[in-house]
Amino acid sequence: MQHLNISTASILANLKIDALNPMQEASLIANTQYDNVILLSATGSGKTLAFMLPVLPLLDVTNKNTQALIIVPARELAQQIEDVFKQMGTGLKITSCYGGHKRETEENNLIEPPAIIVGTPGRLADHIRRGNITIDTITTLVLDEFDKSLELGFQDEVSFIISSLPSVEKRILTSATEAVEIPDFLGLTNAERLNYLPTEKDTANKLLIQKVVSADKDKIETLFKLICHLGNRSTIVFCNHRESVNRTSDFLAKQGISNEFYHGALEQQERDSALCKFRNGSTNVLVTTDLAARGLDIPNIRYIIHYHLPATEDVFVHRNGRTARMEASGTAILLLSSSEILPEFIDQGIEELMVPENSPLPEKPKWTTLFIAAGKKDKVNKIDIVGFLSNKGQLKKEDIGLIEVKDFFSFVAVRKNKVGEVLSLIRDERIKNKKVKIEVAK
Template sequence: MILQPILDNLKITKLNEMQQASISATKKGNDILVLAPTGSGKTLAFLLPVLNNLTKESKGVQCLILVPSRELALQIEQVFKQMGTGFKVNCCYGGHPIKTERNNLEQPPAVLIGTPGRIAYHLRHQNFDESFVTTLVLDEFDKALEFGFTEDMSYIIGTLLSLKQRILTSATAMEEIPAFTGLKNHKEINFLQDVQSAPDLKLKKIQTTAEDKLDTLFELICKIGSKTTLIFCNHRETVDRISDLLIDKDLAHDIFHGGMEQDERERALLKFR
């Protein structure tokens, strides 16, 4: 694997310590558990070892990446595409047309990313040949357990008889790793205490006496200027209120919440990136 062109494509000058440790730990084919905060670069920490395992000769899905959400699946897919590896990648998740996914799997990608429920569906319907899968990634495994994907993940892993390497990532320490993962003699890379998710982050408090804080928010947005900005709200109704304000002020923006259709959310994410 030639690393520099990939870093150039991702506009990254160098790997962080956690990513370097992950690559080093996987070189001999060891199973690994990566413990690091959200936003610390875990995606690249497993995608680079995955890339190292891929071969041009294989005609099937070589790596399966299981994630707890469709948004995370799309994010990983985008990063892999930006790496410019020449290998095909596809996503499968709930809310995405099964027919489209089935058509994509007829010409199997080297890397398949998906939520456990949808991947289990494709396996049960024999939509791809699992015998080619040699690398398994369980990303944000702690959340996948929390969301109740245990049964699907157990079924999926039970079908993967050609696995040579397993990579688990988690943003929280795990007292016990479930036996169904098949992790044996794994190496643990723990950066939960050492890596800050956003070392350059500055926290500032804006005080206002106004009951309705929309005007204050708008002033703040104007001061931020053209920088990319995320506004988190407690309720979708608040999202819509802020959106109405920004429309009145002729400010370009997008919204994202659970009340939107799946394709609308995907478009909003892609435009934001």
């Protein structure tokens, strides 16, 4: 077996990283001593390098077949890992496979097997079934952010993939939460467990606080790069003024980031529409003032971005309280210009998150919100709306998402690829024997 002729120092230099963090160092050591390693660490803590570095010594440069498979829950993560590996400068080939990517392109990339394949469960399983992946030579398996794969319902596909790999000797599992149960089909016997999750007093909420430093006084370009880096995750961006909210939202939209804005100058219907779109997944970014810092019950918000620094500790706490709710994890990120100083009530030693210059635009949401000009006062309820869209709009149950019925109007999430057809079908139809205006929510 011939190993790669590249040092860790050279890889770090290629990545423009000064040194490994404690979690990455611990992962390197553990992976030399154990065949199975479970690494628990928060999103954005450097897990990609923590598992990539231990994988490299396991690769035989003379072997022209695929030797390592990395399973991830989302295309953005597959793209990120591929980008990081290429920046490492090993000279070895890596290919990413994920839904939304042309399968023909991936098949061409797999003709000459890459040393490493990274991809989402559904697409990897598809390639295995088609015989496009040389499964017999894969000896290293990584499941990155496996907790998210379970959340997204990929367990059957992951089980199929693993059952198709007869030669795996090394397994590395990463997760951002302790709560995830490790299925038996993973074969993680006698696994070494490394726990680097946040250990603050509020550990039940697992809130990670980070900072991003912008080279520019106007931080808006850095905000755009940060949102691209974070990917298609539910995010609230807090600004201190309404004018800043409008400007920031408009800029992000022009750059291709689907978002909604929310502040006190909006009419109630506009506010309801913005929050509904954010709740139901029609958009994953909400730009807002501190109006949204209290009282909003929106589950599964992954990131809080403090575009402007909070004026008081109370504001800081309430903004951050929108994420890491119940047992969920969350991250609050303070976006600083080079001249800004953290307030005294914020830990001065918080971790800095390095944002790449170029990250792909987040995947567009799969839902669109329809506005229905009828509500509770018109004796219209959720069951009426589901029945109407199913019978008259010919939608299946899975094509109808969250429904919110207000007094005089309602909102309903519909699969984006079904919207044009359903609007055409229901154009002349009635709800409760009444002709009602239905359109894409503004």
